[in-house]
Amino acid sequence: MVNIENLNFRYGKNVLFSNLRLNVKEGNIYGLLGKNGAGKSTLLKVISGMLYPEEGSCAVKNISSFKRLPSFLEDLYYLPEEFYLPPLKSSEYEIMFGGLYPNFDGEKFHEYLKEFEIDPHMDKRLSKFSLGQKKKYLLAFGLASGTSLLLLDEPTNGLDIPSKRQFRRLVSMAMSDNRTIIISTHQVKDVENLIDPVIILDDGQILFNESMEVINRNLRVTVEKEENPEALYSEEGLNGYTIVTRNETGEEGEIDLEILFNTIVASGSKIKNLISREV
Known part of the structure; x- marks a missing residue:
């Protein structure tokens, strides 16, 4: 198009x-x-x-x-x-x-x-x-x-x-x-x-x-009490740290767009390399 x-x-x-x-x-x-x-x-x-x-x-x-x-x-x-x-x-x-x-x-x-x-x-x-x-x-x-x-x-x-x-x-x-x-x-x-x-x-x-299907298949979001050194991105909130990591479970998760945007801007090359493995 x-x-x-x-x-x-x-x-x-x-x-x-x-x-x-x-x-x-x-x-x-x-x-x-x-x-x-x-x-x-x-x-x-x-x-x-x-x-x-x-x-x-x-x-x-x-x-x-x-x-x-x-x-x-x-x-x-x-x-x-x-x-x-x-x-x-x-x-x-x-x-x-x-x-x-x-x-x-x-x-x-x-x-x-x-x-x-x-x-x-x-x-x-x-x-x-x-x-x-x-x-x-x-x-x-x-x-x-x-x-x-x-x-x-x-x-x-x-x-x-x-x-x-x-x-x-x-x-x-x-x-x-x-x-x-x-x-x-x-x-x-x-x-x-x-x-x-x-x-x-x-x-x-x-x-x-990228499509949301590809994004959710490769990224996982959790809320944890402490920062994760393996995280692609993390931000502190009222309930702890919102952590974005590689999705190793094989199950499609869900990531909201604000978190996705912050993750890509902070770790764009890492995400590109991660996504490119399946393309």
């Missing part, structure tokens, strides 16, 4: 990506994780063709992102963290922008809006919506767009707790085998049971790009 090779990108003298490589397969909901300033938003803009690198290539379904061809744009929907909604009614927006996407489904759009408790026939101008309503409106539109690639940057920012649950439900409903969604987020708890595989971006490189 998405193939990035030897990508170099900088802002002025600040090098952000250096020979970055990434392969994203069709039919998955990817979680793109990284520290603030790691380049998650920039990477989504590169994939969408909104930013051009110094060197390297980025292709979506074998079409270069940087050419911004109509066949490329009509099959990709990108929702940035900061966005703008014009002073249009919902019906006007649907007519104006829905026509840009050949597979846009108006019935599903209205269904998703209702799920988000937004009346698709209201006369209120979209620019007068609250931040949360605007975010839900554009999420519903993107899910109904019918594009094979959706790029969502911090999609749960501005959503209240019920809306976050609705978001997870609608994303699951809108998924199919020929669709790919990349969710960039730092609020991992909001999407923990939704994303798989996990991509971790750090220091200009993709540290990790």
Whole structure:
């Protein structure tokens, strides 16, 4: 679906990506994780063709992102963290922008809006919506767009707790085998049971790009009273130390995304070597 090779990108003298490589397969909901300033938003803009690198290539379904061809744009929907909604009614927006996407489904759009408790026939101008309503409106539109690639940057920012649950439900409903969604987020708890595989971006490189099945088969998490010298990662909490070690039992365990992220950033090379034994 998405193939990035030897990508170099900088802002002025600040090098952000250096020979970055990434392969994203069709039919998955990817979680793109990284520290603030790691380049998650920039990477989504590169994939969408909104930013051009110094060197390297980025292709979506074998079409270069940087050419911004109509066949490329009509099959990709990108929702940035900061966005703008014009002073249009919902019906006007649907007519104006829905026509840009050949597979846009108006019935599903209205269904998703209702799920988000937004009346698709209201006369209120979209620019007068609250931040949360605007975010839900554009999420519903993107899910109904019918594009094979959706790029969502911090999609749960501005959503209240019920809306976050609705978001997870609608994303699951809108998924199919020929669709790919990349969710960039730092609020991992909001999407923990939704994303798989996990991509971790750090220091200009993709540290990790693996499925949760592979992760849980190779890593084991326990809570112990004392630190373990064999641990790949440990952190102290109220009940002792949360310890991440190699999974030697052969049984698939479970690791939460916050612990996984901290483990990969702290011990990336060790994890890569461990995972590569079975690939």
